[in-house]
Every structure is written in C-alpha cells, then in structure tokens.
Amino acid sequence: MVAHLLRLKLRLLGNGFKRSPWQLVGVIIGGLYALGIVVMLSLAGWFTADQSDLRGWVAILAGSVIVLGWAVIPPLITGVDLTLEPQRFVHFGIEEKTLARGLILAGFISIPAALTLLAALGFSTIWRLDPAVFVVGLLCAVGTWLMAMFACQYLTIVATALRGKRRFRELSFALLFLLLVGLGPIFSTIGSNAESIFEVLVPISAVLGYTPLGAFAAVPGALAAGEMGMTAMYAGLALVYLIGLYFLLTRATGKATVTPPAAQRASSAKGLGFFKLTPATPAGAVAARALTYWFKDPRYALSVIMVPMLPVIFYFAGGSTGSYTMMLLLGPMIGILMGFAISADVSYDNTAFALHVLTGVSGKADRLGRVMACFVLVIVPLILAAVLPAALTGQPWRIPGDLGLSLGAFLIALGVSSIASARYTYAVPLPGDNPMKTPPGSGARVAVTQLATFGIMGVLLIPTLVPYVTGWVMHSTLAGYITLAVGLITGSLMLSFGIRIGGRTMDQRAPELMQSVMINR
Template identity: 35%
Template sequence: MVATVLKLRYRVLGNTLARRPWQLVGFILSSLWGLGVLGGLVAGMVALAMFQGLDAARVVVILGGSLLILGWLVGPIVVAGLESTVDAERLAPFPFTRRQVMLALAGTGATGIPGIVTTLAVLATVIVWVRWPVAAVIAVPTVLLGVVTCVLASRLMGELSTGLGGRRGREIVGTVVLVALIMTGPILTGIVALLDSAGSDLWTRLQQAAGILAWTPLGAAWAVAPSVAAGEWLPALASLAIALATIAVLWIVWDRVIETATSSPRQRASRTVAAGKLGLFGVMPTGGVGATWARSLSGWLRDPRYLRQLLVIPLFPVLFAFTGGLDGFMFILSPVLAALVMAAVGYADISFDGSAFGTTLATGISGRTDRLGRLLGAASVGIPLIVVITVVTSVLAGDAARLPAVLGAALGVLLAGYGVCAVSSALIVTPVPAPGDSPFKSTPGQNSIVGLLVFAVWAVVLVLSAPAIVLAIVSAVTGDAVWGWAALAVGIGFGAIVAAVGVLVGGRTLQRTGPDLLVRIKAFPT
C-alpha cells in the first residue's frame, strides 16, 4: 500500500512538472542545491575525521544534528510550506488503516528531496567515526533514528493545525505553533547571551550547548556515537533511550492527531446572527466604498490568513529587543520594517477572495471604488497598529525625540505600500491557502517565481517612500528635531498622494483585468 501511494505521489509530481516549466526549473535548482550542500558536508566530514579529535567531532555532530531537526520544523514554513500532495485528509476516503496512512505520509516525507538529502547527509557523518570502528558501526542506525525524528516531527507539526477538531481549532493551534517557531531564534539568542555573560569563550559555550542538547530530543540520537567513541556506555544507552522515547512519543501524538483529522471531516463554520444585525456593514457608509470597506475590514479582523500577518508584525520589536537590546538601532528601526512587511500583505489580496471575486465583479462596482474600499479596510487596522508600535518602541528605547522621524518613515512606507498594492493586486493573483488551512501546508501552484513578486513590490515601495526615509535618516544623523517633523509631514503627505494615485491607477487597471483575474483564480489547482 505504501509503495502504491508513493508511486501515485511521484506520478502527480511528474505530471505537474511536465505541465509547468517554471516549477520544473525550481525542482532542478533545488535538486542541484541539495547536491551542493551534500558535497560540502561530505568534504567537511572528511576534514573533521582527518584533522580534529573526539571533542570537536562530538560538538559538531550534536550541534549539527540538533539544527537539522530544527530545520525540518522551521524550513518547510520559511521556504514553501509542508508538501501536501499526500496528506491524511486526502487518504481518508480510502480503506486504509491509520497505521497505513501514517506509514504512507512518513514515506512521502522521507523520499522527497529534503528527505533523501538528509538521509545521505547524516550517513556521511559516519566518516567522522572511522578512527573508532565500534562507534562507526553504531552510528549508522542511530543517525537514522535522527532522520526518523526529523520526518515525524515535521509531519506532526504540519498536522497539528488540521487535526484538532474544527476550523477554529486548526486556526488557533496553527497560529500558536507558528509564533512559537518564530520566537525560537530569540530564545536561543537569549541563551547564548546568558552563556556569554558568564565569561565563557566561544568554544566553551559550544561544548556546553552540545552537552545540554545531548540530553534532549534534539540531540539524543546524535550523541550516541560520540559517547561510544569515548567509552561512555551508560551515557550512550541513556541517549539512545531518549531518542527512542522521542520517536515513540511523536508517533503516539501523531496517531491521535491523524485519528481526529480522518474521523472528523471539516465542517464549515456557521453562526446565527440576529435579524437586522449587519455587523460592520451596518456601521460603514452605504454604497460601494462603504460595503467594500466593511468587507475588507471584516477580513482583516476575522480571516486567520490576515490575522497571522497582524500577529507577526508586533514580533519585530520583540525579535530585535532579544538580539540587540532596547537601546539597539534595529529596535528603534523596527517600526519601519514592520510597516514594510505590513504594506505588502495585500499585494495580491484578490487572491484571498477566491472564486467569490466573481460576486464583486457581478455587482458592477467600479475598479476605483473597489481599490478605495480595500485600502480603507487595510488602513483601519494598519495605521493604528504601526502608530502604537512606533510610540511604544520609542518610549521603551528612551528616545522619544526620534518619534516624529521614525513615525514619518513608517507611515510613509505604509501609505506608499497601500498605493503600490492597489495597483499590484489588480495585476497579480497567486495560489493562497484556503480559509482554515494549516499555515504549514504548501499551496498547489506556488513556485519560487511567484514568491519573488513580493520583493519587487517591496522595491517599489522603498523607492516611493524614499523622501520620508531620507529625511528620517538626516534627522537621526544630525539630531535636529526639525528634520524629524519634516519626515513626519512628508511621510503622511507624500504617502497619501501615492496612495491616492495608486487607487486611481489600480482602479482603471482592475476595470480591464478583473475578468481575467477571475479566470486565473478558478484555474488554480486545489
């Protein structure tokens, strides 16, 4: 059964690559990248085996293996999302046992490019232990335990947001896990800073980190071979027990999540509303602009695909506070970076409408009305959020004198971004997750070329917001508050002009491209 599922998976992959040349190019490039990483790793293992001793080998293998498991957790989210050609919900209608479903999913994870490269890479670490033959023999099965841990942890992480009963449960769990992963970096940075404050040099800190990780699920599998090489059999057995227990726990938890995912089909969320209660539609002005404004603001406040973006934006100051302190330059600059990210959220926002965009076209509202309503919806959330972040960071940094300059640059970037997105979203639609989907799941039809479009949007935004940014920089360099207030005035004034021009140009563009956008949205694979 598992072999049949894998054959179908690769047939689907082959057909997809044959139909989409750009995805074939991305597949080839990722394969070449994986081979390059593998070659460099093998060369490093050979050098480590020839020129370094046991202590160095222990630290490199344990730290590298621990980072590998973390990479399997974070990498699919950062790069392209968890591969979803085969998942529990797709296999649910077939007469498979839960164990067969889990084996099939684990097999697809282990036989993809990341799985193959990971397996070959960890087997290459056996080279390190050639001077200790017993450790080399034991290293083969134990590092494969590390690969199994990678695959199971990645699959469990992907299923967590889809297997806890109901759309809201998936959305909450997926978002919480996503935030936890984002904060992993600052947490590790804080640990390193604590070690550094103790006066230890870098090598001592690395040894301490390896010693701690050897007793955790991240490093246990990789610590068995070095313990055997050192003649430490009891620690080796303890690490082996931790590694096996980790796999057992992952399997049991994953089994429970799979059971829920396959036995509880998705249900559309519904809510009874009292007669006459129109929500935001009863508050906003009547007409096309008011209706579009209410619909857009409802999406920003209720759609988890927007809410995840809003949740990530305030994390920028937190990240820089961990890494550089409250008095660091990046902490003070964080509102501008947050505004830049916030500005690009809607660069293809019609994609989030899905086929419901046809209803917008059917109403006959003008393109300019649609652009203005969407801009007001985004600004109703974005502007207050950026203002609050700017004020709070300036106060915490104890540098309130720079508030006008930073706020001017941030608002200039945000308003320019709204203008650019008013045009770009009339031209660009991309495959996006469906409402309630896991944030870890890749969307069919996504590719690296589509992902690069957001960088083009950011480049245009930075060019158009340059006047406010330059004035803010001058204020920071000279310390003259006048330049800061000038940056605030230019950021708001010129940014508003860019936003208004974007609405006009984007409106005319949407009048022409609207039907074509709907056709492209309906053609996206599901």
C-alpha cells in the same frame, strides 16, 4: 498492495515535475542547494573527526536538529505532500495493517527524505577515525533518519485531524510563528550571557541524548569514549523510542483509514459585525468585509503578528550590540509592511472575488474599501511606533521626522499596493489551508512581483527620505517638520493616484482577475 502503493507514490512524485516548467526549475535549484548543504555537512563531519572533545555533543545536536526539523516544519509550518494521506483511503476497504504499512513506507519516498538520509550518513564521517565506531555511527544515522520520518508522519496525521478545527489552526500558527521569530533574540540573549558557547550547548546535548531527538546520535559518542554502560543505555532508549513511535504511527494510520475527517463547520455569526460600523456605501461594504478577513482569516495573521513582534526583534537586536537605533525605524517598517499587505487581497479573495464582479462594485470603491480597512487597523499602532521610541530615548526632536517618514511610507505603500493587486495576482494558500503553505510553481512570480512592488515604494519614498536624513544628521527639528509635511503630501497624492489608477485597472481587468484567482487555486 504495499508494492502497489509504493509504485503509486513514485508515479505521483514523477508526475509532480510535469505540472509546470517553473516548478521543475524550482525543484532543480532547491535540489542543488540541498546537495550543497549535504556536502557542507559531510565536510564538517570529516574535518571534525579529530576533535575528540567535540564529536560527542556535536553529533547529538546534529541528530536532534534533524529529528526536530522533520517533526515541526513539514506537519505544522510548511505543510506536507498529502497525496497519500490515510483519509483518502476511507472508502476502499483495504485491511488496516496492510494499508498502514504501505502508507508508512510510501512516506519515505520523497526528495527531502532522500537528501536528509544523505546528510545524516555524510555527517557520520565525524567517526571515520575509528572503524568500529564509524559503522555504528552509520547505523545510528539511519536510525535517526527513521525516527525523523516516523515523527513527521505521526504528527502530520495528528495535525491533519486537528486542522479541521479553526481555532487550532489559528492558535498553532500564531505560537509557531512567534517561536520562530523569537528564536534569534532568544539565542542572542543566551549567547551574550554565556562566557562560552560550550556552556550552553554541552548541557543541552547531554539532555537531548536521553530524548527521542538525540538518543540514536548519542550512541557512537558513548562508544568512542569507552562508556559501554552508557552506550547500551542510549541504544536501548533509542530502540524503545523508535519501536514505540512505529506502533503509534501504525495505530494512527490505521485509525485514519477507517475514520473520515470531521466535517468543518462554518463559524457562527451574530449581528452585522463590522457592517454596522462602516458607511452604507460600496466602499464601506468592502471595508467591512476586509476587516472581517483581517480579524478572522489566519492568512492575514502573519501581517498582524508582525506589528507587536517587530519591537521585540529590534529590542533584542539592539541589546546585543548596545545600540537601540533600530527601534527608531519601527514606524517606517510597520508602515511599509502593513501597506504592502493589501497587495495580496484579491488573491486571498479567491472565488469570493466573484461578489465584486457580479454585483458591479466599481474598482475605485473596491480599492478605497480595502485601504480603509487597513488604515483603520494600522493607524494607531503606526503612530505609537513612530512617536514612542524617540520619546522614550529622550530625543523628542526626532518625533516629527519619524512620524512623517512612517505616515509617508504607509500611504505610499497603500497606493502602490492598490495598483499592484489590481494588475497582478499570484498563488496563495487557499482559504482554510496552512497560512505558511507555498503553492507549487508560485515562487518565481511571487518573488518578482514583490521585489518590483517594494522597489517602486522605495523610489517614491525618496522625496521624504531626503529631509528625514538631513534632520537625522543635523538633529534638526525643522527638518523633521519638513519631513512630516513632505511625507503627508506625497503619501496622500500617491494614495489618491493609487486608488484611481488601481480602480481604473480593476474595472478594465475584472474578468481577467477573476480568471487569475481561479487559476491560482
């Protein structure tokens, strides 16, 4: 049975390359990129081998990054390959221990896992000058790899069980996204306050050596330093962690194979929600449904969370350089990003787009309703982001120009997105999926579509940028008011054209759009 499961995983891995030529191209490019990283890590280990004062803590940090990366990124952020997830075997009646062993071993069969093992072994050349330590380093590299794979599989099972709860999905995504966005400012602040990077990394590595993240990686360093007691302690801790994690994984896998996943229950709704606040028109109904998505669909959370996070990022980025000029660009950045967000609305609708096709909602009403929802949600934060930075930095002459550029960027982005989403769709995470999941074969099309959309926005924004840059250079309030007027006029015209052209395009292509969102599943 175990051998059969391994053959099944190999067959599934091979068949995955036959789904789409673009997917195969993406895998090849990604594999070459990953191999480049493996070579770089191997060379880094090779050339650091003669730095006896660096090898120990560098190896611990490298091992900890490997384990932590596998424990966090696949299960909780990007999603993992669930073709052999334990819940799929509930109805087969296979013995728990046998099935658990087979599924655990099958979890090691993947391209990222193989590349990770190569990277860990390659970095072990950091101990090449001492043959005995080098052999121990290779063994500990394998141990670190096993720890990473076990942690990934265990947390995947736990996350899969909890992912059925909507609040867990939303909260975990929000916290992880905030953590990822905040890593840069956090490290920047720590680095600027420390006299040397060693003051930060050495104490961290010393602590990580006692944890499951860096216990294996700490063994060769202690052995190279001649600390036999510490070597034995690190090795003992590492084995205890690995064996304990294996038993936890075996138990969780066995339990998952006999316990079906909890059924997801639809969230209860009381009253009409946003429908009682919007006009009783087709556009008003579309706006109410779009607002419901903005507040309840985790896939929209990325755009919503970016609004409060951008000031934090710009503040820390400016603090590290001593200049807060980037804060003055908050308004335009929020306007462009939030206006662009509705370009994926039709793709996010998925099968619900049938409501628009079957009920005969006009394309113009559809475009207008989605614009209304985004406008109501964004306009107040946008104005605050455009006005407050200049006011708080004692530069009131900038306010008209900042406001004009921000509103112009927002309106133009809404107009361009209204056309783009009526003409192009691309694969997005399905309703209920991990919001950060990337559907296979969609990378190239998404990149081209988004690049073209942003490029068109930039070209249309040029008439507003000319007086804005003039006012910035000359500190001219008059140029700022000209920017405000040009931004409102050009933005309103582009939005009007976008709604009309996008609506006409949607009326002509409604069946094709419906077919596209079905294919993108």
